[in-house]
Amino acid sequence: MQRSKIVLVCACLGLALQAAHPQALTSKTAGEDSALTGHAKGTFDVTTTALAPDEVTGGPAIGRYALDKQFHGDLEAASKGQMLAAGDPAKGAAGYVAMEHVTGTLNGKRGEFAFQHNGTMDHSGLHVTVTVVPGSGTGELAGITGSMTITIAAGKHSYDFEYALPAAAQ
Numbered sequence: 001m002q003r004s005k006i007v008l009v010c011a012c013l014g015l016a017l018q019a020a021h022p023q024a025l026t027s028k029t030a031g032e033d034s035a036l037t038g039h040a041k042g043t044f045d046v047t048t049t050a051l052a053p054d055e056v057t058g059g060p061a062i063g064r065y066a067l068d069k070q071f072h073g074d075l076e077a078a079s080k081g082q083m084l085a086a087g088d089p090a091k092g093a094a095g096y097v098a099m100e101h102v103t104g105t106l107n108g109k110r111g112e113f114a115f116q117h118n119g120t121m122d123h124s125g126l127h128v129t130v131t132v133v134p135g136s137g138t139g140e141l142a143g144i145t146g147s148m149t150i151t152i153a154a155g156k157h158s159y160d161f162e163y164a165l166p167a168a169a170q
Helices: 003-011
Strands: 035-051 063-073 074-087 095-105 111-123 125-132 143-151 155-168
Touching: 035 074, 063 095, 074 111
Parallel strands: none
Antiparallel strands: 035 063, 035 155, 063 074, 074 095, 095 111, 111 125, 125 143, 143 155
């Protein structure tokens, strides 16, 4: 019962914007470390699978979940990850952290990178940050930085991803 509540809050804590409009990479002005900035939008499907509690690091008070995502739109990719969650979503108070490894194509550039999630829910609402893990980019996505807004609306998951790549990634 508690695990289903945690899964529900995790879905509520994380997911964004329905539109999917590809945008070209643009250069920052001189003196801003010659990075190319980009914007990606689209949808994704996510499956969470409950994992056994880890008695050494919190037992049943901390829910553990495997993540499996398929991104569509400007980011055509798959990701795998792990999420930890705690709190009492039925009372409107909970939180989660997650790491996911993304493999695919971002606006035509192929590679891999990782996302780090941090989310809480309390009387003031939902507060979620999803950022690219520094140093995690490979291939044409080496050096990627950025953050993603994710939400759920009308049962659909979507994303809005603002990112930057080193100019050498052109």
